[in-house]
Amino acid sequence: MRKRNVLNNFVNVFQDEKNQVLTSNMWLRMSWFDHYLQWNQSEHPGVKNLRFTTDQVWTPDILLYNSADDDFDSTFKTNVLVNSSGYAEYLPPGIFMSTCNVDVRWFPFDIQKCELKFGSWTYDGWLLDLQMNDADISGYMPNGEWDLVGVPGTRSEVFYDCCKEPYPDVTFVVTIRRRTLYYALNLLIPCVLLSSMTLLIFVLPADSGEKISLGITVLLSLTVFMLLVAEIMPATSDSVPLIGQYFASIMIIVGMSVIATVVVLQYHHHDPNGGNMPKWVQLVLLQWVAWFLRMKRPGENDDPERPPCAPHLRRCSSGSQSGSIPNPQDPTLGGGFGGGPGGLGGCSTSALGDPQLQAILEEVRYMADRFREQDEADSMADQWKFAGAVIDRLCLVAFSVFNIICTISILMSAPNFVEAISKDFV
Numbered sequence: 001m002r003k004r005n006v007l008n009n010f011v012n013v014f015q016d017e018k019n020q021v022l023t024s025n026m027w028l029r030m031s032w033f034d035h036y037l038q039w040n041q042s043e044h045p046g047v048k049n050l051r052f053t054t055d056q057v058w059t060p061d062i063l064l065y066n067s068a069d070d071d072f073d074s075t076f077k078t079n080v081l082v083n084s085s086g087y088a089e090y091l092p093p094g095i096f097m098s099t100c101n102v103d104v105r106w107f108p109f110d111i112q113k114c115e116l117k118f119g120s121w122t123y124d125g126w127l128l129d130l131q132m133n134d135a136d137i138s139g140y141m142p143n144g145e146w147d148l149v150g151v152p153g154t155r156s157e158v159f160y161d162c163c164k165e166p167y168p169d170v171t172f173v174v175t176i177r178r179r180t181l182y183y184a185l186n187l188l189i190p191c192v193l194l195s196s197m198t199l200l201i202f203v204l205p206a207d208s209g210e211k212i213s214l215g216i217t218v219l220l221s222l223t224v225f226m227l228l229v230a231e232i233m234p235a236t237s238d239s240v241p242l243i244g245q246y247f248a249s250i251m252i253i254v255g256m257s258v259i260a261t262v263v264v265l266q267y268h269h270h271d272p273n274g275g276n277m278p279k280w281v282q283l284v285l286l287q288w289v290a291w292f293l294r295m296k297r298p299g300e301n302d303d304p305e306r307p308p309c310a311p312h313l314r315r316c317s318s319g320s321q322s323g324s325i326p327n328p329q330d331p332t333l334g335g336g337f338g339g340g341p342g343g344l345g346g347c348s349t350s351a352l353g354d355p356q357l358q359a360i361l362e363e364v365r366y367m368a369d370r371f372r373e374q375d376e377a378d379s380m381a382d383q384w385k386f387a388g389a390v391i392d393r394l395c396l397v398a399f400s401v402f403n404i405i406c407t408i409s410i411l412m413s414a415p416n417f418v419e420a421i422s423k424d425f426v
Helices: 181-200 211-232 242-268 279-292 355-411 417-424
Strands: 002-016 021-033 049-052 062-064 080-083 087-090 093-099 111-120 129-132 146-150 153-159 166-178
Touching: 002 146, 002 166, 021 111, 093 111, 129 153, 129 166, 166 417, 181 211, 181 242, 181 355, 211 242, 242 355, 279 355
Parallel strands: 002 129
Antiparallel strands: 002 021, 021 087, 021 093, 049 080, 062 111, 080 087, 111 166, 146 166, 153 166
């Protein structure tokens, strides 16, 4: 008795990555010779074929070894077709659920290979020999999620320690390629847009008050996408999905951008009374990095004309008790306020001896000192703000480069990336 097991037709395949189960709608084609079912056709004219139920004739107990169905034998019991030579043919259809070790490393640009292992449950190779024909996939109905690449098959024999007889089996490898258009439109493209929005953090002015809010919003959005990916992926630690690696890299970039934004805001809103900027910070940020980024401080090249001011007292009138206020820092002024010792040049000392004029002079000196301190504080604050702007520009350039490198290096590392783009997007 010779038996041949052929996986004849694939109708449809569906893979459940979460539970790592492959569902195949197909039928088997099994044929063998049974000498007890032969008859002389001349003695029975008109009888060319007979049909028997599986309860009336012998049928091989071929089962799917790696079945994941509650009903281990999921085939529908059809009739056995027998001709006069004893050739019997049995074509049971069924929906087979088989276990499949899903490799999610290159998701969503992955190709999965799932095995369908068929063999006899009680007959060894000496009682029942298995032969294999190629699988016929001409009747395959394509779906929107998977493309059937091929169904190659192999015949193998297994020897167990308990027995000397070989146990043959036929294994078909269902090779399917994921169609990536759905995942690209719903996961990859939004993630790329979110990662691009990270760069807007460094474009927003520091006084807007929205830099930290934008970074946190982008970070939370990426977390939501990570949860969506985790829902459709199996809970396995064998490998990290490609899209998970990309999301994790973008989340790290966004987290670092938030930290950099905190530093920028710290520089921008630095208290001038908190101390001067360190020399090495001035050298690195205000000179080297600013020169590399082609940044200049506002008003650095401006040289406005200043009105001439009198370095010393020009004129005064003792009769009207009026006079010009000399510059107290003028080195030409000695112990007095005049051009020579003992008084003002050309002015009487009684003019400066008035208590009211002395009080006005003290007030003017106080106001001049306050304005000078305010100018120094404003200059120092502008220096800190410019340092924050330099850090902002540096982070914009650096994170733009990192974002492009991560996107290209991670997504294009998939072996069939070019094939997926050419077939699903073009």
